[in-house]
Amino acid sequence: MFEYQLTIQSAKNPGRPIQGSCRMGKAGRDWKQVYEIYGVENWWSVVALFVQAAIFAALSVFLLAFFEPLSVSLHSRFPAIPAPILRLAAGVMGSVAGLTAGFLFADAAHSLHTSAALRWAMAQRVVAMVSDWSTVRTALDLGCGRGILLNAVALQLKKEGSAGCVVGLALRGNTVAATLRAAVTEGVQEYVTCRQGDPRRLPFAGNYFDVVVSGRFMHTVVGVEERGRVLGEAVRVMREGGVGVVWDDDRVLVAEYAERLTGMGMEEVRVAEGMVVAFRKPVGGGATQRVGVVVAPKEYDYLSVSTG
Incomplete structure (x- = not known):
C-alpha cells in the first residue's frame, strides 16, 4: 500500500x-x-518471451532427467576430459537453462502486467492528482x-x-x-x-x-x-x-x-x-x-x- x-x-x-x-x-x-x-500491447512480444521461456525450461528438465546418460555420453565422446568435469559441465548447462527460463518467464509476466494492469493502476494515480x-x-x-x-x-x-x-x-x-x-x-x-x-x-x-x-x-x-x-x-x-x-x-x-x-x-x-x-x-x-x-x-x- x-x-x-x-x-x-x-x-x-x-x-x-x-x-x-x-x-x-x-x-x-x-x-x-x-x-x-484494452487487450495486450505488443502481444507478440509477450508470446515470444513465453515460448522462449518454455523452450529453456524444457531443456533444463531434459538435462536434469537425463543427467546420468548425458554424462556417460559426454565421457565417451571426450575420454581425455575427466568425468567429474564433464558432469559439472552438464550440471552447469542445466542450471543456466533453468535460470534463463526463469528470467524469461519473469520478463514475460512483467510485460503482461505493464501492458494493461499497471497502466490502469497508474491512470488512477494520475487522475487522483487532480x-x-x-x-x-x-x-x-x-x-x-x-x-x-x-x-x-x-x-x-x-x-x-x-x-x-x-x-x-x-x-x-x-x-x-x-x-x-x-x-x-x-x-x-x-x-x-x-x-x-x-x-x-x-x-x-x-x-x-x-x-x-x-x-x-x-x-x-x-x-x-x-x-x-x-x-x-x-x-x-x-x-x-x-x-x-x-x-x-x-x-x-x-x-x-x-x-x-x-x-x-x-x-x-x-x-x-x-x-x-x-x-x-x-x-x-x-x-x-x-x-x-x-x-x-x-x-x-x-x-x-x-x-x-
Whole structure:
C-alpha cells in the first residue's frame, strides 16, 4: 500500500489550492476486465518471451532427467576430459537453462502486467492528482494510445456529473477507432473524443484545456529538444491556472521533464512516487512557451462529434 499527496491549483479557481491524493493497495478493479477491454500491447512480444521461456525450461528438465546418460555420453565422446568435469559441465548447462527460463518467464509476466494492469493502476494515480474534477470542462490526453488513461479521466468526469470532455491525441489514425470503441465499452463515449495529431504541433488553440495528462508517452519522443517541444506545446494549450500531470517509467526522463518545466516557469513542479510529474501553469502568462502552430477554432469542431 502506498500513498502520496500533491498540492496543485484549481484550473477554474486559480486562487484556491487543491489537494490531490491517491491510496492504492489491492487492485480496485478486476484485471481480467481491463485486459478484455484494452487487450495486450505488443502481444507478440509477450508470446515470444513465453515460448522462449518454455523452450529453456524444457531443456533444463531434459538435462536434469537425463543427467546420468548425458554424462556417460559426454565421457565417451571426450575420454581425455575427466568425468567429474564433464558432469559439472552438464550440471552447469542445466542450471543456466533453468535460470534463463526463469528470467524469461519473469520478463514475460512483467510485460503482461505493464501492458494493461499497471497502466490502469497508474491512470488512477494520475487522475487522483487532480481532486477537483468538478471544475474541469476540457482535458487532453497527450498520446492516448489504447485509451486507458483517456477513459480513466472520462470515468472521473462522469462520476462528477461533469459536462466536460476529454480529448485523446493519437499518433496514428488507425488506432482512433479502437480507442473510441474502448470508450463505448467503458460507457463514457459521451465524454470522449479522439483524433490524430502531431504532439510537437498540437492542433488546438492556446489556453484551451483545464487539464493536460500523459501516460507513458513522452519517452517515445526521440531527442531532448523534441521532448522539450512536446512539453512546450502541452503548456501552450493549457489554460492559465491549469494542471498538467505526466507519467513515464524512466527516472532520468522524469527528472528531465521536471527540469524543463521549471525552466519554462511552471509552478509547483513536483515529482511524485511512481515517476509522476505534476505542475501548474501560472496565471498572468509570460512564463509560457509557444511552440508549433495555433489552429483556428473552426478547425477543431470534432470536439462535438459523437463517438458512439
